[in-house]
Every structure is written in structure tokens, then in C-alpha cells.
Amino acid sequence: MDTADVAPTPPMGWNSYDSFSWNVTEAHVKANADHMAAHLKHYGWQYIVVDWAWYYPGSGTESPNQDAALNPRLHLDANGRMLPDPIRFPCSSGTNGLKPLADYVHSLGLRFGIHLMRGIPRQAVTDNVPILGTSYRAAEIANDTTAAWLNLMWGLDMAHPGAQAYLDSLFELYASWGVDFVKVDDIAAPTYRESEVDGYRLAIRRSGRPMVLSLSPGPTPLASGEHVAANANMWRVVNDLWDNWADVDALFDKLRDWTPYRTMNSWPDPDMIPIGRLSQQGPVGPPRYSNLTPDEQRTLMTLWCITRSPLMWGGDLVENRASELALMTNAAVLAVNQRSTNNRELHGGPSCVWTADVPGTNDKYVALFNRGSSMANVSCTLPEKQALVTDLWSGADLGTANGTFTRTLPPHASGLYRLTPSR
Template identity: 40%
Template sequence: MDFFNSSLAMSPPMGWNSWDCFSVSITEEEFKANAVFMAEHLKAFGWEYVVLDLGWYLPNASHTTYKKGDIPILIDEFGRLIPCPEKFPSSANGKGLKPLIDFVHDLGLQFGLHIMRGIPKKAVALNSPIKGTSSQASSIAYNREQCPWFNSMDTLDFSHPNAQAYYDSIFELYAEWGVDFIKADDVNTWHEVNNSDGSPTGTGSPYRVDDIEGISKAISRCSRSMLLSLSPGGPETTLINHLRKHANMWRISADFWDEWGSLKKQMERCATWAPFATRGHWPDADMLPIGFLPRGESGGQNRASNFTHEECYTLMNLWCLARSPLMLGADMTQLDSFTLSLLTNETLIEVNQECDISYRMIEHPDYDIWLARNTIKDSVYIGLFNKSDTSTEISLNLDNIDYPVGLHDVFEVWGRYPVIIDTNTFKITLQPHDSAVFKFNP
């Protein structure tokens, strides 16, 4: 039987993650400010998760230092990661993240936490006892198959029965804190991406069956329901049954950043994975690197997103039609009005949250055409994407789509393009890298 609570992730999760804008150096004050913004401006549109990403246990870490193997790391007496009180003052005196999570819950939001697979090297070096067992850290871990980009963790040896006990112990702690969402990292295949053209240039860690099942089992044993997200990404679709059995969402690519070549490549990945989306289990196209990104990992510090407005529309249209989880990467406290408008389009959010059928209907060298359907409301959505660097005219004979559409009530969800239908042929000319989504009511 699956560990999932039946009420978790019945639609693609919507929220915010601290990675794109703050990397490993986010503070409690910054996290709270973003949570307050979500509660006041986005919660009404369905946004609910605020996720604390990598580094909450690393004192004085920055995006240039966290990959070093000798960077200071904080653990408790059982070798479990604990928050840094300099960055998270409310965690002092053994309180952990509970005070911060209580703050998030009081706003009516859900709290997410990033974890790495394995056990801290520091715990192995100190030979920390594994809670509830007679074993110590050195007996359940080895220093092979380590994460290629975070060098502070050892691999758990699941041939030892108490390797599972370590995962059980950390989720016991997270349940006490009140965690609602887990982003488990370095458990899934990833491909390093060349941002200039989106092509893969190398490979990293494989699909970690033991860790994924161990984390899944630990969640099922703890006293709190938690949504599970797997990261980074690039698994084969042949793993779909294992993914659905053990996770609510899983990344389909390496970290996605604000470069047109990466977005164009993501169109292919979304087309591959969209047919496998189902309630409770969602292929994840990664965070939305839009808005202001002060201390992120890619593209420089204190900068706005590299995406043009047209590319931003394409990003949102693609993620929503593919029914990917929506995780904003910007510093919400500095959102401009345009970016805020991208996040509060109720019709497009409806596509993402309510459609139960979606797929790429037509692939052309210069453009893609997507179709999605809300079978309850009997609404049909058609998305048109210009992949070329020049203006492109697209036409679609509506007799050729799989579902009948009504022509008396049609509109473009952003109000940017007119509806032009000539003898049942739908026509549009899109600017370079631009897209449009039309809703056909029954």
C-alpha cells in the first residue's frame, strides 16, 4: 500500500522554494517575509507551500563555499542535521525548526524542507549513535557513490538493517517539528545542462532505489503525513510505477534556469512526461526562475530573470499545460507587477490544477501545439508555442483535434491575442519565443 495520504497532491503542488533566489544563505527573516507575502498575495490563488532548500544546517555558507567537503555542518547527538541558530534564531536551545514552522502554519500555509540522501560525514567521523538502535554511524555508511555537488554526506549502506533506522529517526524529528513537504535531493538521475543550448553535457548520480524506498518507508512510519518530492531529475519513464508508488512529484531535469535554450529543451521533456501525470503523482519541470533573484546559483547576483516577457508567458503556459507543480523561485518580497500577474491568472491556474488530460498534439520544427481538457467542466484548452527566433504563423483545423470545441465562447487566457477562426481553422501569428493559450468553453 502507498504511504500517501489521499488528500496530498491531488492537484499539482503550488508554492515557493528558497533556492533560486537565496541559495544556501537564506535567513529566518527572509524566509518569514516571503511566507507573509504568499499568505497575503498568493494564497487565495492556490499557492500554499513555502520550502526551505539546502543549507539550513550550514553556518556562514555561501553559493561559492557549500560544495567544499570540510565546510562546517551542524548535527545533534544522533547524527541528524539541525538548523543553524545564527541564520534561524528561533531554533536556538534545541527548538529546531518548530518555531519557524509554527509561524508558517499560523499563516495558513504548509512548510517544506530540503534534505540530502545519506548521512552527514560529520556523524560518521564522530561515530554518532543511531537513535533506537545499538548501531553507530560508521557501521551503516560508506564513502562511495557520493553526491557530485555536495560533499558533506556519506552513502547509507542498506545491506545493514539499521540504515533504515537512521531515516526513521530523522523523519521522527521532522514530524515533531511539523514538516508538511519533503524535497529529497540526490536521489534521482540528473543531467548537467549547457545553458547555451539546453543540451546535456554529462551525467551524475543514478536513480537511488534504496534511498527512495527508505525515505518513503520512513514517512509512512512517522506520525505526520508529508508530501514527497524527488530531486534532481531525468528518470526514465519506465520507472513510472516505482515513482508513483514512492513519490508525489519527481523532477524531470537537472536544475532549470532562465535561458531560452533550457526552456526550449524543457518543452521536449514536458511533452514526454505529461501523459504520465495523474492525481497524487506529478512530473516536475522544476522551479520558476522569474522575478528578482538576489543570491541564486546561476547567472549572477542581485539580478532580474533573463527571460523576456514573451519567454515568461511561454514558461507559465508550458508548466500549466503539462500540469507540472508550480514552485516559484523569486524573492517574493520584490515581485514586480508583471511577475505577480503571471502567478495570479486564475484561468491558467485552472488549467494546471483541474485538467485531467494534457499532451502535445502537434510537434513542428518551428512550433508546438498542446491540448488539455477539463473533463468535469468539459472545457478544452489549446496552447500554441513558437519555438523559432522569428515571428511564426500557426494554423490548426479544429476538426482535427480529439475533442469537440464550442466556438461561441473562446478567449486567450492572457488577453494578449485575438481569436481568429476562419472556416473552422484557428489562426495565430506569434512573436519569437512567445506562446498563447486559448480556452474553449463547452
């Protein structure tokens, strides 16, 4: 089974990182899965993803590094494969791994994902554990590359056959747990690791289980666009996104630049959506609701939808208020993300316009953005002389536009519309 047909539309889900950093627990995951099943599944939301260091013991606000003596010890099996911390994930006792948690998520009609750091644990290399099913050992297949922000792993020498065998053994295990989505970190930037991307894709295929392959962090180099689009389902176009307008604004140009590589099963990824209850146990700033204003939050969602970006929510779903839920459950807006075609920027700059086609019709979707700091009129020329205009966020009929369509928008605000030719 390959990555080729697992993401025909942009994946929609929840990732634990923005809410809980590496402190996420089984209880947190189940609570967010319950909320998604009860309130969001009907709208297409389906992935529950456990982010980094679920195999690291304890909890804390610092990055989960090891000291020079490789303490604290990670939870690994005899072949150097990561196993969950049994304190945070009590379902993993014995040889269960994360299978009981995946089974719970699946029982709700949802899909389950995990985060992996690129490579093999340094602890496994120091212990020189055997690579499952081979005569190779861990010290033979590692190189000295590691993430600047987390020292738990060494990279893999993909020229050595034992490296692919190790990846195959990982995905054999995680397929047995029922994993549907894998986010691989330290692989897209600051260096794009082409041979390792190939290795993860091959390991997924050999596992026999369909899995979405997501690459991070960013920015993935545009020069690697052809390779990444052919081998991954999602890849980050920026580094970590947080709840400030400058970071959101920078994404307009990034998402425009990646337009040639946006296609079925291959989606440029602007990162998790930093909306809702954030950083309750790290990683950035105090516990809070998003610092983005209501206009900025709607602009983010409008941009993600008109650019068909993956919708991976970062805020704790359990803490959603009516305003967050409204952003996540507008069926007309989500249809733009899931079913539009030919998505493209018409005008850039402070008054930015994107458009897309409505399949099976002559209608167009149009997104208008005021990226500036004062009120502005934002306009687009109609493809037809006249069009009936529907505001997708409110559902309101705005009447007929003639020749051009213009809206007056506050700073950092946006609108998303459907234009139906009237003659």
C-alpha cells in the same frame, strides 16, 4: 501516513534556492511567507520551502562543502540528525529546531518544507554516532556514494536495518517540527537510487505526518517512471533550470515524454520557476531580474500549466513587480494547472500545440507555442466544427473559430485558450 494523497493537484509554492542559494535566513523565509499569505494564497499558492544546507554554518557564495577534516562542523544532534544553523535561524535556539518557523508559516495558513541531501552526514559517520532507538552506529549503515556537487553526506546501505532506522529517526524529528514537504537531493540523478527512494517514502509513512516527497535533481531516467510515479509526488525531469531560453525550450520534449506518468499525486517536475528577482546571494550569476523576455516568461508559465507541472516559484516574492504578480495570479490560467485532465501534446516541433480537457464540460484547453526564432502561424484543428474562443491570459472573447484555430505568435511566444463548442 503515506505520500499517496498529499498532492492531488500539482503543488504550488516558493523555494529559496534560486533567490538565496544556501544563504537563506529565517527573516527571508518569513518575508516570503508574509508575501504569499497576503497576495498569493487566495490563488492556491501554499508551500514555503527552505532549500539546501540550512544546517551549515555561516554564509558564502561557494558551495557549502567541508574540508578533509570535516570543517566547518555541521549542526547535528547526538544521533546525526541535521539541525538548523542558529545564526541564520535564531528561532532554532535550544532544542526548537525549525518548529517555530514552521509554526509561523502555518499561522499564515501556509505549509512548510525543507531540503535534505540523500544519506547521512559524513561527520556523523566519522563520529560514529548512535542511531536513535537501535544498537547500530552510523559507520555501519553508510556507503561511499556522495553527491558530485556537495560532499557533506554519505549514502545509505539500505540492506542494513539501521539505514531505515536512521531515516525513520529523521522523519520523526521533522514531523515534530511540522514539516509538510521534503525535497530530497542527489537521489533521482545522475543515478536513480531506487532503494533509498523506497526508504524515504517508508519513513514518511512511519512518521505519521503527511508530507510531499519531491526528488531531485534530474533528469530522472524515464526507465524508472513506473517506480518514481508510485513512490514520489514530484521528480525532476531535467537538471537545474535557469533563466535562458534554450533550457526552457528543451523542456517541451521532456514534459511530453513523461506524459504516461502524470497523474494525481505524481507530477513530473521541470524545476523551480526562474522568474522574478534571482541569485541575490548566489548560486548562479549576478543578482538580477530574470533574463527571460516577457514572452518567454509567459510561455514558461503556459507550458507549466498545460502540462500540470508543479509551480514552485524561484524568484524572491518580496521583490515581485506587477509583471511577476500577474503571472502568478491569473485564476483562469492556474485552473488549467490545477484542474484540467487528459493533458497531451497534439503537435511537436517549432509550432507546438498542447491540449487538455475541461472537467465536466465538452470544452478544451489549447496552448499554442512558437518555439522558433521568427513570427509564425500556429494552428490546431478543432474537435468540433465551431468553437467560441476565450484568451485565458487576457480574458478576451476572441469570437468563433471555424474548423481550425490559428494565431500569429512572435518568437518564443505562446497563447492559452479555452474552446467552447458552439454547435
